[in-house]
Amino acid sequence: MAHARSDDLIAQMTRSADAVTRELDRLIPAVTGPRGPVVEAMRYSALSGGKRLRPFLVLESAGLFGVPDAQALRVGSAVEMVHCYSLIHDDLPAMDDSDTRRGRPAVHKAFDEAIAILAGDALLTQAFEVLGSFETSRDASVRAALVVELAKASGAAGMVGGQMIDISPARESMGFDEIAELEALKTGELIRFSCVAGPILANAAEGERQALAAYAADLGLAFQVADDILDVTGTEEEVGKPVGQDDGLTTFVTLLGLEGARKKADELVESACAHLAPFGASADTLRAVARFVVERNQ
C-alpha cells in the first residue's frame, strides 16, 4: 500500500483550506448598515482559518468518485459553516465559557453574546441554503439528500445531542463506551457527513458509502482521542485554545492513561485505513489524513 508523505499531505490540506476560505469569503460577503455586525461575526468565525479538516474529507471522498471539485468545495463550505456555528455556540458563557478559539478571542468576546448567538444561527441556516441551491448539483434529489444528511448529523440526534450529553450531569460517571458514544455524536457525526458526501454527490453504491462511513467512525473517534491527548501534552500556542480544560473530567486519557490512549488512537487509525481497502491506492490521501489526525500537534 503506497503512503502519501506527510509533508505532501500538509501542502495538499493547505491548498484545500485556502480554496475553502475563498469559497466562504464569496458565500458570506460583508454588508454595510445595521445588519453589518452579524455578518462580520460570521466572517470572523468562518474566515479565521483552522485545519478545514471536514471540507478536506468532503473533497477527498468526492475525488474517489470523480465528482468535480467545485461541487465538493460547495458542500465542504456548508459543513464548515456548521462546524463554525457549533464552535461559536459551544464557546458561549452558558456552554463551555471559552474566551479564545483558534488563538483569537472567541466570537462572544470579539463582538458580544447576542451577536455570537445570531452569527451561529445564521451560519447554520446558510449551510442549508448552500446545500439546497443549484450549484451543488443539477440533480435536486442529491441536494435534498445532502440537506437531510447534514441536518441529521447536526441536530438533536447528532452533534447537538452530543453536546447535550457533554453538559449533562451523567457525563461525570461515564465509562469508555459511553464517552465514545458521546463523541460519535458530538464530533463524529459531522466527520461522517463529510466522508459520505462524496458517495452521495456521486450516487455511488451503498457498499462504497458504508465503507466510507466505517472509515469516518474510526477516524472521528481517533480524532477525539488525539484531542484528549493534546489537552494534556499540548501548549495553548500550538492548540490555539486553552489546554488543561479537561482537568477533573473523565477523558480517554483518564480512562486509558496517556500511553493507552496513544495505543488506542493508533489502533483506530489502522482500523480506519482497513475500511478503505475497496478503493485501493486512490484512497491513500484519506489514509494519510487518518495518521495526520493522531500525529498533529494542534
Place this chain on the structure above:
Amino acid sequence: MAHARSDDLIAQMTRSADAVTRELDRLIPAVTGPRGPVVEAMRYSALSGGKRLRPFLVLESAGLFGVPDAQALRVGSAVEMVHCYSLIHDDLPAMDDSDTRRGRPAVHKAFDEAIAILAGDALLTQAFEVLGSFETSRDASVRAALVVELAKASGAAGMVGGQMIDISPARESMGFDEIAELEALKTGELIRFSCVAGPILANAAEGERQALAAYAADLGLAFQVADDILDVTGTEEEVGKPVGQDDGLTTFVTLLGLEGARKKADELVESACAHLAPFGASADTLRAVARFVVERNQ
C-alpha cells in the same frame, strides 16, 4: 366579495393548530437518557400552543392550488419549528431577556440557558430535515426549493438580520420606513415563506406566487403594527408575554399615535386583501386571516 365569518375562522384556525401540534408531537418524539432534556425543551416550546399562524398560512396558500393537506402540514410544521427556535433564542438573557412566553416560563427559565441555546439550534436544524425529506413531496426540486426559501427567510438576510437590526444601536433613531424594513425581515420573512410555500409546493405560475408574496408583505407589517398596539393596550394575561416592553422604544404607535397605528393597520389589511383578487372567493379565508391579525387581542 364573500367574507368568512370571524368565529368560523377561529374554529378553522383551532382545528389547524391542533393538527400542527399533533404533527410536531410526531416529528419530535421524546427520548430517554442524557439527550432527553434538549428534546424535552424542544417539545416544551413546539407543543406549547400559540396561534400557529404561519402553518395556517401554509395550509391556506397550499389549499388555493389543491396541494394535499398532509404536505402542507409538514411544511407548516417546519416553519413553526423555525418560529419556535427564534422565540427561544430571542428570549435569552443576552437578547431580549424575557422570562415568560405564551403565559409560561421561557425555555431558559424552565430548563437552563445552555439547553435553551441547544433546543433552538436543534429546532432550526430539524426544520430543514423535515423540508428536505421524502414525505414533503415526491418532487425533489420542490423540496430543495423549500429548503432554500426557508433558509433565505431565516438567515442573516432575513429573520436573523432583522433581529440584528432590532438590537443594534441604530434602532433608537429609526423612522417609519426603517422600522418597517426591520420588521419586514424580523417577522415578515417567515410570513412571506408561509404564503409562498403553497405556490412552491404546487409549482404554480410566477404571477400567483408574486400575488401571495405581496399579500404576505402587507400582512406581515399589519401583524407588527397590531403587535405594537397590543403592547400598549393589551394585558399580560391576554398577550401571554409581558406587555409595556416597548417603553421608551420607537414603535409604530410612538411614530403614528394609537389611532394612526390603527388606521395604518386597517389600510394594510385592505391592501393585503386586494392582492388576493386573482384567487376570487377561494382566498376568503386568507382575507379573514388578515382582518383577524389586526383585530386579535393576543
